[in-house]
Amino acid sequence: METIYKALIGAGIGWVVLGPIGAIIGGVIGVQMTDSVVKRKRSHPYMQTQKGDFFVSLVVIFAYVVKADKKIRKSEISYVENYLLANFSDPDLVQDLMNMLRNLLEKEIEIQKVSKQIADNMDYASRLQLTHLLFGIALADGELHPSEEDAIRKIIILLKLSIQDYQSIFSIYHQKDKDSVYKILEISPDASVDEVKNAYKKMANKYHPDKVSHLGEDIVKVAEEKFKAVNNAYSSIRKIKGF
Numbered sequence: 001m002e003t004i005y006k007a008l009i010g011a012g013i014g015w016v017v018l019g020p021i022g023a024i025i026g027g028v029i030g031v032q033m034t035d036s037v038v039k040r041k042r043s044h045p046y047m048q049t050q051k052g053d054f055f056v057s058l059v060v061i062f063a064y065v066v067k068a069d070k071k072i073r074k075s076e077i078s079y080v081e082n083y084l085l086a087n088f089s090d091p092d093l094v095q096d097l098m099n100m101l102r103n104l105l106e107k108e109i110e111i112q113k114v115s116k117q118i119a120d121n122m123d124y125a126s127r128l129q130l131t132h133l134l135f136g137i138a139l140a141d142g143e144l145h146p147s148e149e150d151a152i153r154k155i156i157i158l159l160k161l162s163i164q165d166y167q168s169i170f171s172i173y174h175q176k177d178k179d180s181v182y183k184i185l186e187i188s189p190d191a192s193v194d195e196v197k198n199a200y201k202k203m204a205n206k207y208h209p210d211k212v213s214h215l216g217e218d219i220v221k222v223a224e225e226k227f228k229a230v231n232n233a234y235s236s237i238r239k240i241k242g243f
Contacts, residue, residue, distance in 0.1 A: 066148075132226050
């Protein structure tokens with residue numbers, strides 16, 4: 001199958017070829033889609049998010065984030081590429097994602113419609129992982145610009161995640177104050193020992209890497225870093241509270 005997105009389509013594409021996301025990428029993927037891709041899509045109707053669905057959703061949303069401040073920095077795009085190469089083992093897939101990102105930067109993205117499609121079709125654990133990667137990619141240049149932060153906060157709500165989800169994810173990347181470890185576990189500093197233990201169990205289950213195993217080994221490895229942050233937050237609170 002000759003297409004500039006061969007590796008991406010090979011990862012498995014399902015529901016993203018439909019709705020507003022399909023309309024955005026249809027000019028490239030839609031025209032070159034083969035019967036085998038269509039059959040693959042039809043054989044997995046909205047049952048489980050495939051890797052291709054996840055990556056396309058990530059790049060479409062990130063294109064919106066990059067354009068949030070109306071400035072597209074070449075250096076920022078280079079940082080993004082380096083981040084992807086450092087975290088994903090398939091260089092062809094990374095090249096596909098970067099080609100798609102560059103094309104998407106020239107298109108208008110109706111984020112409300114795109115987010116609704118993702119929220120309606122992507123499982124909760126995958127949506128959480130997607131937002132973690134959004135933060136990671138946005139911080140690839142060492143700085144989270146205010147416009148990017150605002151855009152990601154908006155997207156998290158549109159993806160039907162909670163403000164607690166946002167604060168927890170944000171705190172993993174911005175552990176700049178003593179309350180950050182509590183925010184990661186979605187509790188307050190005055191939480192009791194039992195409340196801390198219960199919160200840890202809840203978050204450990206919520207962020208367990210196995211929940212995104214269907215997205216492939218690379219995503220699982222990224223999820224393990226997030227899981228490690230939850231464990232580290234719990235260890236820090238235990239030392240603070242002495243239990």
